Amino acid sequence: MTDLLPSDTSSSALPQSTPPHVIAPGLAGRLARRAITSPGAQTYDCVTPLTGGVLGSLPQSTVSDVETAYKAARIAQSRWAGLPPERRVVFLRRLHDLVLDQQTELMDLIQLESGKTRVQAFEEVLDVAGVSRHYARKGPSYLATHRRLGALPLLSQSRELRHPKGVVGIVAPWNYPLSMSITDALPALVAGNAVVLRPDNRSALTALRAIELIDRAGLPEGVLQVVLGDGPAVGNAVLERADYVMFTGSTATGRTVAARAGERLVGASLELGGKNPMYVADDADVEAAAECAVRAMFSSAGQLCISIERLILHERVADEFLKVFVPRVKAMKLGADLDWGNDMGSLISAEQLAKVTEHVDDAVAHGATVLAGGKARPDLGPYFYEPTVLDGVQESMQVCRNETFGPVVSVYRVSSDAEAIAMANDTEYGLNASVWTRDTARGRRIGNRIRCGTVNVNEGYAAAWASNGAPMGGMKQSGLGRRHGAEGIQKYTESQNVTVQHGPGFAIPKGISQKTWARAMTAGLKVMKKAGLS
Incomplete structure (x- = not known):
């Protein structure tokens, strides 16, 4: 790795006496520049559970910063949504390779922030690469316009389209610092949305480093906004301004998130507790x-x-x-x-x-x-x-x-x-x-x-x-909605039915009584049933 540990050590060669909470000076400050925060903001000390040592300090966002993030996201989203899905997935192909190439540094950060083992940190690398590869390959087909059976064969031509929700608000958990911080955002972005993301403070260093890699992969500026802060203030502010809500956390908190989304009549996807x-x-x-x-x-x-x-x-x-x-x-x-x-x-x-x-x-x-x-x-x-x-x-x-x-x-x-x-x-x-x-x-x-x-x-x-x-x-x-597969990206879209009607359609032809027309339609429906048309 190049910039996480001191230059004369590597993660695989740390002496047992070296506390595993040493990171390169200035790393936290560099990563924090990617988040929306105000001058003179309060700070949060990132502590590694492995030793209790402080990894670095991160400035905290305010509710006003969240509003700023949403304004910028909405401006960027209109341009981003104008690109075809085939162009929007390009950054995922690059991200796939970047995550694999930078895995040593990422695993160090994951371990330092979460306390998990090396092999379990590697699971997160595999997950991000797998999600990136899947939606890079399948995203355009999941979002494609499809013909649907119209009311009258040949005469009613229906198309199902998918439009982005707008700006998706994501509040991510701490337990999977890399995977859960960004994998829900990736399909939302491919679907043409902008994202305002609040990673948990306890996993923010890893999340910010991953977002640096997303930037390097070519995601346009402004489409992915990041804020830092606690759940009650900043997390709630993110979710209360979203056109769609994605939350991972406890069932108790999930109920509150769902209720507030319901009051605003916006959709929500929740992954909650389990036994x-x-x-x-x-x-x-x-x-x-x-x-x-x-x-x-x-x-x-x-x-x-x-x-x-x-x-x-x-x-x-x-x-x-x-x-x-x-x-x-x-x-x-x-x-x-x-x-x-x-x-x-x-x-x-x-x-x-x-x-x-x-x-x-x-x-x-x-x-x-x-x-x-x-x-x-x-x-x-x-x-x-x-x-x-x-x-x-x-x-x-x-x-x-x-x-x-x-x-x-x-x-x-x-x-x-x-x-x-x-x-x-x-x-x-x-x-x-x-x-x-x-x-x-x-x-x-x-x-x-x-x-x-x-x-x-x-x-x-x-x-x-x-x-x-x-x-x-x-x-x-245990929750609402799904991640992964078609549902994992289509939930971030609004489906739309555009039907073009040809011919006389449903108007009663001149000279035909309403009763005669009803009989003709009845006979037609029976023919459609026999022909297997629904």
């Missing part, structure tokens, strides 16, 4: 399921909306699975260094550590058994907590139904697929699920009955998430 299940059926490959379970439950220290928090085991394989799974969890390597090899990193903050600790302590106090983990690791860093497996979780325990958003999974046993499906669905959430069976047809049948936006058969979350041509999102209290 995601993994079911291991009695014919599952136990070794493969256990290996994947470690990734599915403890990636990013469980701070992943689609992370597995409920492990549902068929009673015939429960003991065998736990004999394989629990030792794997206990053997996980935790660490704070910016290098490959660690299995799990840190939680993001003291607040998140307190929540995880509360859930585990409450479960133990009410009779749950800790099979692995169960305690904080301040020897590794201020917010480290061991990957934890709980058995004997009951309804009265906080961890049973509430999203933990940390490295904690609860074990349950069932006697049949039907019982497993009922348990998987027994939650207010419906974001992601995993099913393990050697019989993929059986896996699909089970998955079809689980009320989740994505279901992975013989995977935890990566297969469905990385399938960029297919929709991803939540059911029930």
